[in-house]
Amino acid sequence: MKHILSALVLNKPGVLAHVAGMFAARAFNIDSLAVGRTDDPTLSRITIVVIGDDKVVEQVRKQLGKIVSVVKVQDFVGQDVVTRDLMLINIACPIEKRPEIASLIEMFNGKVVDIAQRIVTVEIAGPESKIEAFIEACRPYGIKGMARTGTVALARQPRPSAEF
Amino acid sequence: MEKTATDNANGMVYKPGSQVMVDMLLEQGVDTMFGYLGGVVLPFFDKLYDAPINFIIPRHEQGGCHMADAYARATGKVGVVVATSGPGATNLTTGLATAMMDSIPLVAITGQVRTDLIGNDAFQEADTTGITRPITKHNVIIKDPAELARAFREAFYIAQTGRPGPVLIDVPVNMQVARCPVPPKSEITLPGYKIRTQGHSRQITNATQAINESQRPVLYVGGGVIISGASDALRQLAQKANIPVTMTLMGLGAYDQTRPESLDMLGMHGAAYANYAVQKCDLLISVGARFDDRVTGSLETFAPHAKIIHIDLDPSSISKNVTVDIPVVGDARQVLEAMVELVEYRPRKEWFEQIAEWKAKYPFRYDRNADVIKPQYVIEELYRQTNGDALICTGVGQHQMWTAQFYKFKRPRQLITSGGLGTMGFGLPASIGAKLGCPDQTVIDIDGDSSFNMTMNELGTAVMYNLPIKVCLLNNGFMGMVRQWQQLFYGRRYAHSSLKNPDFVRLAEAFGAVGLCVDKKEQVPEAIEKMLKETRPIVVDFHVDPEENVWPMVPTGKSLHEMDGLDIFEMA
Ligand SMILES: Cc1ncc(C[n+]2csc(CCOP(=O)(O)OP(=O)(O)O)c2C)c(N)n1
Numbered sequence: 044m045k046h047i048l049s050a051l052v053l054n055k056p057g058v059l060a061h062v063a064g065m066f067a068a069r070a071f072n073i074d075s076l077a078v079g080r081t082d083d084p085t086l087s088r089i090t091i092v093v094i095g096d097d098k099v100v101e102q103v104r105k106q107l108g109k110i111v112s113v114v115k116v117q118d119f120v121g122q123d124v125v126t127r128d129l130m131l132i133n134i135a136c137p138i139e140k141r142p143e144i145a146s147l148i149e150m151f152n153g154k155v156v157d158i159a160q161r162i163v164t165v166e167i168a169g170p171e172s173k174i175e176a177f178i179e180a181c182r183p184y185g186i187k188g189m190a191r192t193g194t195v196a197l198a199r200q201p202r203p204s205a206e207f
Numbered sequence: 208m209e210k211t212a213t214d215n216a217n218g219m220v221y222k223p224g225s226q227v228m229v230d231m232l233l234e235q236g237v238d239t240m241f242g243y244l245g246g247v248v249l250p251f252f253d254k255l256y257d258a259p260i261n262f263i264i265p266r267h268e269q270g271g272c273h274m275a276d277a278y279a280r281a282t283g284k285v286g287v288v289v290a291t292s293g294p295g296a297t298n299l300t301t302g303l304a305t306a307m308m309d310s311i312p313l314v315a316i317t318g319q320v321r322t323d324l325i326g327n328d329a330f331q332e333a334d335t336t337g338i339t340r341p342i343t344k345h346n347v348i349i350k351d352p353a354e355l356a357r358a359f360r361e362a363f364y365i366a367q368t369g370r371p372g373p374v375l376i377d378v379p380v381n382m383q384v385a386r387c388p389v390p391p392k393s394e395i396t397l398p399g400y401k402i403r404t405q406g407h408s409r410q411i412t413n414a415t416q417a418i419n420e421s422q423r424p425v426l427y428v429g430g431g432v433i434i435s436g437a438s439d440a441l442r443q444l445a446q447k448a449n450i451p452v453t454m455t456l457m458g459l460g461a462y463d464q465t466r467p468e469s470l471d472m473l474g475m476h477g478a479a480y481a482n483y484a485v486q487k488c489d490l491l492i493s494v495g496a497r498f499d500d501r502v503t504g505s506l507e508t509f510a511p512h513a514k515i516i517h518i519d520l521d522p523s524s525i526s527k528n529v530t531v532d533i534p535v536v537g538d539a540r541q542v543l544e545a546m547v548e549l550v551e552y553r554p555r556k557e558w559f560e561q562i563a564e565w566k567a568k569y570p571f572r573y574d575r576n577a578d579v580i581k582p583q584y585v586i587e588e589l590y591r592q593t594n595g596d597a598l599i600c601t602g603v604g605q606h607q608m609w610t611a612q613f614y615k616f617k618r619p620r621q622l623i624t625s626g627g628l629g630t631m632g633f634g635l636p637a638s639i640g641a642k643l644g645c646p647d648q649t650v651i652d653i654d655g656d657s658s659f660n661m662t663m664n665e666l667g668t669a670v671m672y673n674l675p676i677k678v679c680l681l682n683n684g685f686m687g688m689v690r691q692w693q694q695l696f697y698g699r700r701y702a703h704s705s706l707k708n709p710d711f712v713r714l715a716e717a718f719g720a721v722g723l724c725v726d727k728k729e730q731v732p733e734a735i736e737k738m739l740k741e742t743r744p745i746v747v748d749f750h751v752d753p754e755e756n757v758w759p760m761v762p763t764g765k766s767l768h769e770m771d772g773l774d775i776f777e778m779a
Contacts, residue, residue: 057340060337065341113399114399
C-alpha cells in the first residue's frame with residue numbers, strides 16, 4: 044500500500060543525505076521524494092512516498108523520527124490530504140498535430156510553457172493519477188523527455204468552505 | 208592566534224576555538240579521554256596539553272575508540288575520543304559502529320581540513336560526517352565559529368540521553384584557531400529530539416494486569432536495563448511478582464545470576480532452560496531488549512504461547528521484529544518502578560518446578576574429565592578465584608559465548624562485550640578503557656587468539672600507562688567460532704580459519720608486560736592465581752582444546768527450543 048510520509052526537517056546540510064541513506068541502509072523503497080523550503084526558513088519539508096505494508100511503513104516512520112535533525116513525521120495514510128505532482132513533459136508535436144495536442148492539454152488543465160519546431164513542452168500539475176493518465180495519453184505522439192517533482196502533500200485543514 | 212578571552216561590547220566571551228573545545232570538555236566533567244594526534248588537530252592538542260584531563264594515546268584510533276566506549280560502559284559516563292582527519296577518522300569507524308549497535312554514549316571529535324579546502328580532495332581529507340552518518344546517533348561539521356560551543360554541548364546531551372549512542376563532531380582546523388563566541392550555558396532545546404521516559408500509565412496498568420494474571424511469565428531483559436540503571440527495579444519486580452529472568456548477552460549483569468530466579472542467557476548459545484522457558488511461557492516481558500535474531504531464532508515460532516509486553520525507550524524497537532501485545536515506550540527504570548507498585552505475588556509453583564527440572568537436566572556442560580585444557584574450565588576457575596567479582600571484557604567468538612555461559616555476573620556493567628556488531632579485537636582496548644574507569648576493580652580480558660591478534664598492539668598502551676589489565680587468552684589456534692560453523696555446516700573444511708600465532712609470552716615481554724604460557728590442565732589454577740596477583744599487565748596464553756564447540760546451539764533458522772548439543776556430554 045502507498046503511504047505519503049511528510050517530514051519536517053532542519054534546513055541543514057547533510058539532513059537529506061541522512062534521510063536518503065537511512066532508507067537505503069534499511070532496505071526501504073522510496074517511490075518518490077520531494078524536498079523544499081517551508082514558511083520557516085530553519086525548516087524544510089521532505090515528502091516521501093513509500094510502498095509497503097503497514098508494519099514496514101510504521102518502522103520507516105519511527106526510524107525517520109529517530110534522526111535528530113528530523114523534527115516531525117506524519118503518515119498521511121487514511122487522512123484527508125491534498126497531493127500534487129508537477130511534471131514538465133516534452134511531446135513530439137509536428138505542426139499538423141498541434142490542434143489535437145492542444146485540446147488534449149486543455150482537457151488535462153495543462154499549460155504549454157515552450158514550443159520548439161517539432162516539440163511542445165507542457166507543464167501539468169495534479170494528483171499522481173492525473174499525471175499518469177496524461178503520460179499515457181501523450182504516448183502515441185512520442186514523449187521526448189520528462190521531469191517530475193514527485194508528490195508533495197499537505198493535510199487538509201478542517202474548514203467549512205468547499206474544496207478548491 | 209588569540210591567547211586570551213576578550214569581552215566585547217555585549218559581554219560575550221570570545222576564545223580561540225581550540226580553547227573552547229577544551230573548555231566544553233571540562234564543562235561536561237571530562238577527566239579522561241583517548242586520542243591520536245595529526246596535522247589538523249594540532250591546535251586542539253596544544254590546548255589539551257595544559258588541561259586537567261588524563262589523556263591516553265592508543266596505538267591505533269580504533270583502539271582509542273574502543274577504550275572510550277568501554278570507559279563509558281564501565282562507568283556510565285560519556286567516553287571521549289579524538290582523531291585527526293582522513294585516516295584518523297576512518298580508523299574510528301569500527302569503534303563508532305560498535306558503540307552505535309550497543310547504544311553506548313560516546314563523543315568523537317575529529318579534525319578536518321580547512322573549510323575552504325573541503326571538497327577539493329585536500330591532503331588527508333575524508334568526508335567524515337558522510338562516512339559516519341549511519342554509524343553515529345548524530346554528527347555535525349562545524350563551519351561557523353558561532354556553532355562550536357553549542358555543538359559540543361548538544362553532542363554530550365544527545366550522546367547520553369534517550370537511547371544513548373556515539374555523536375561525532377568534525378572540526379575543521381581553521382575553526383580551531385578562529386575567534387569563537389562562548390555563550391553562557393543554557394538549557395538545550397533540540398526541536399526534533401523528544402524522549403518519552405515515562406511510560407503510558409494505561410499501558411503500565413495493562414502490563415501489570417497481564418503479569419498478575421499470568422501462570423508462566425518470563426522476564427527477558429537486555430542492555431537497556433543496564434543503561435537506564437534499572438537493575439534494582441528489575442530485582443524488586445522479579446522478586447515481588449515472582450518471575451524468572453533471562454538475559455541477552457548485553458543484559459548479563461542486569462540481574463544477579465547467582466540468584467535462583469536467574470535463567471541466565473537465552474538465545475543461539477543460551478541456556479536450554481532459558482530457551483525452553485521462553486518457548487513455554489504464557490507471558491514474555493521484554494525490557495530494554497530488541498528481539499535480535501541471535502536471541503529469537505526463527506521468528507515465526509518464537510515464544511508461540513506468549514502474550515508479549517515490550518518496554519523500551521526507543522519506539523522503533525517496538526514491533527520491529529515481533530508483534531507486541533502491550534508496548535510500553537519509556538525508560539526501563541521509571542516503567543519498572545511504576546510496575547513494582549502494582550504487581551502482586553503469585554506462587555507459580557508448577558512453573559518454577561518445571562524450570563527447576565530443566566535446570567537440573569540441562570545445565571551448561573563440558574567434558575570435565577578431558578585431559579586437555581577445556582576453555583570452559585579456565586573460565587570456571589577464573590570465576591572461582593575471582594569470587595565472581597572481576598570486571599570482564601571479551602573479544603568475539605567462542606570464548607565470548609563461554610564467558611557468557613560460565614562466568615556468573617552479579618552486577619550491571621560487569622561484562623563489557625561487543626554484542627550488536629560483534630567486533631573482534633574489542634577485548635584488549637576495552638579492558639584498558641574499563642581499567643581507567645574502574646581502577647579499583649580487577650579487569651580481565653577473556654580473549655580469543657584471533658581476536659587478540661587484531662588489536663594486541665594496545666598492550667603497549669597498557670604498559671605505557673601502568674594499567675595492570677589481565678589478558679586470559681583462550682588460544683585454540685583457530686578462529687574458533689567460524690571453525691565451529693565450518694565443522695558443522697561445511698563438512699569440516701577449515702577454509703582459512705587459522706593463523707600462525709606469535710609467541711605470546713615473548714610478545715608480551717617485548718611490550719614490557721608479563722607473559723605466561725599454560726598447556727597442562729594441572730597448571731591452570733596456579734597460573735590464574737599468578738595472573739590475579741600480578742601488578743603489571745599480563746598475558747596468560749592458555750593452550751586449550753583446539754576443536755571444542757559451544758553448546759547448546761540453535762542453528763540459524765531453527766526455533767529456540769530446537770537446540771543441538773544438549774545430549775553431547777550425557778555420557779560423561
Ligand atoms: C572484525 C571481525 N572480523 C571477522 C569476524 C567474524 N568472526 C566471528 S568470530 C570469529 C573467530 C574468532 O576467533 P577467536 O578470536 O580466536 O575466538 P574463538 O572463537 O576461537 O574463541 C570470526 C572470524 C568478526 N566477528 N569481527
